Amino acid sequence: MLIIVIYDYKIKRIIKLPIYMNTASSQDNIRTNNTSAKTAVENVLIVDDSPTDNFINERLIRYYKFSNKVVSKTSGFEALSYLRDNQDSLDNLPDIIFLDINMPVMNGFGFVGEFEKLPESITNKTKIVILSSSENPRDIAKIQNHESVIHYISKPLSEESLAKVDSMITSFYQ
Numbered sequence: 717m718l719i720i721v722i723y724d725y726k727i728k729r730i731i732k733l734p735i736y737m738n739t740a741s742s743q744d745n746i747r748t749n750n751t752s753a754k755t756a757v758e759n760v761l762i763v764d765d766s767p768t769d770n771f772i773n774e775r776l777i778r779y780y781k782f783s784n785k786v787v788s789k790t791s792g793f794e795a796l797s798y799l800r801d802n803q804d805s806l807d808n809l810p811d812i813i814f815l816d817i818n819m820p821v822m823n824g825f826g827f828v829g830e831f832e833k834l835p836e837s838i839t840n841k842t843k844i845v846i847l848s849s850s851e852n853p854r855d856i857a858k859i860q861n862h863e864s865v866i867h868y869i870s871k872p873l874s875e876e877s878l879a880k881v882d883s884m885i886t887s888f889y890q
Contacts, residue, residue, distance in 0.1 A: 757885055761810035762788040763795040763827065764847070765819040773814065773847070773873050782878045783812075792822030796830055799838050809841050811885060814873070817848040817855055824848065828862050839864060845881055847871060 760783040762773050770788035777786050787810070789795040795813070802808040813831075817824035828844060846859050846868045856868050866884055869877045 757783045757811045757882060759783060759785045759808065759810040759812075760787070761795060761798065761813045761842075762786065762847075763790075763792060763813060763819075763824075764788070764816040765790050766816075769816070769871070776873045777878070780875050780878050782882065792819060792824070792827035792830070795827065796834075799831070799834060799842070803835055803838050806837070806841060809838060811842065812881065813842060813844045814847040814869075815844050817846060817850050817859060824859060828859065828864060832862065832864055843885065845869060847873065 760777055762770050762777075764770050764773070767790060770790065774786045774788055777783050787798065789798055799809065815824050815827060819827075822830075824846060831842075831844065832839060842864075843866045844862075844864050846856075846865060848855070848868075849871045850856075851870055859865055860868060867881055869881075
């Protein structure tokens with residue numbers, strides 16, 4: 717078991733998050749920057765207005781060796797700028813965007829609408845997975861009507877949800 721300890725400045729308290737693993741040695745699963753991920757996903761972009769959620773999700777993605785590179789942005793506007801800035805460098809574009817629906821200023825619906833207007837060099841390479849605490853059936857149905865959205869996951873990320881996304885992306889690129 718791995719325990720992530722963070723200080724949530726919004727609620728002003730320390731949070732301890734246990735992460736249970738299926739392996740005998742937790743040290744064997746900790747990825748270093750020089751180790752390749754075991755999945756088809758090279759780059760991940762997390763878009764969530766919560767720095768705490770971004771921190772946890774980055775650690776989980778690295779811990780479970782889901783991706784070689786993880787970038788987090790705290791707004792849809794920041795994420796769109798990042799994508800536009802890297803549109804000529806396919807190696808820097810994410811394969812997957814984990815996107816929260818409920819964000820101020822530009823929510824997940826607005827982001828997906830703007831994402832689908834981006835050049836094909838971006839939209840053909842990058843797919844969106846909704847990672848949200850919203851379990852509203854209307855939100856889920858509305859967001860999954862977009863071709864760029866391939867899956868919906870309720871927070872928090874887990875080893876199982878990452879494995880499912882990996883399987884989907886592997887079959888998508890075959």
